Amino acid sequence: MTAWTPAQLSALSRTDEIRVAPDRRDGTPGPLVIIWSVLVGDELIARSARGPEGGWYRRARASGTGRIRVADEDIQVTFESASDADHAGIDAALHAKYDRYGPGPVGSIVGAKGAAVTLRIRPV
Secondary structure (H helix, E strand, O other), rough: OOOOHHHHHHHHHHHHEEEEEEEOOOOOOOOOOEEEEEEEOOOEEEEEEOHOOOOOHHHHHHHHHHEEEEEEEEEEEEEEEEOOEEEEEEEHHHHHHHHHHHHHHHOOOHHHHHOOOEEEEOOO
């Protein structure tokens, strides 16, 4: 597994939205879907706003692989459970980055409900 490059980390820290495309069951790329994400240290973290039934989240959990697009760059990634993550730290990062959009959107991805659908996204 490789690490994020400094340029990728910079782009990820500057953008509110990334696009994710988990692979389909047959290994072909799925559609790009806009999601929110945060960097916690040098780890890219995302949560499903629609809980465990969110389409991109279900596909990411099932395949474990796919790609993201940020700053016009497609990056091959893995999607991994982050059940062992610092969820209080992730919640704080999400609030710091997205609270300006109001309590509704952020409320769907913080707390115990958000912690249950947390994924690490890592470059391959």
